[in-house]
Amino acid sequence: MSERDLETGRTRRMERSLCWRETALTRMESSMTESGEFERLVDFQRSLAAGAEQR
Known part of the structure; x- marks a missing residue:
């Protein structure tokens, strides 16, 4: 076997x-979107960012 x-x-x-990772992430994202979990996560991240800005 050569180096190439x-x-x-x-x-x-x-x-x-x-x-494979991309497929897994896409599946996870779509299942989270269907359950409404994705929106809650985004809202949570926004609230964390807003809290950090207020400091």
């Missing part, structure tokens, strides 16, 4: 890993 073959294999593994 190793690099290609590594790149492919990274691409698969990133693709």
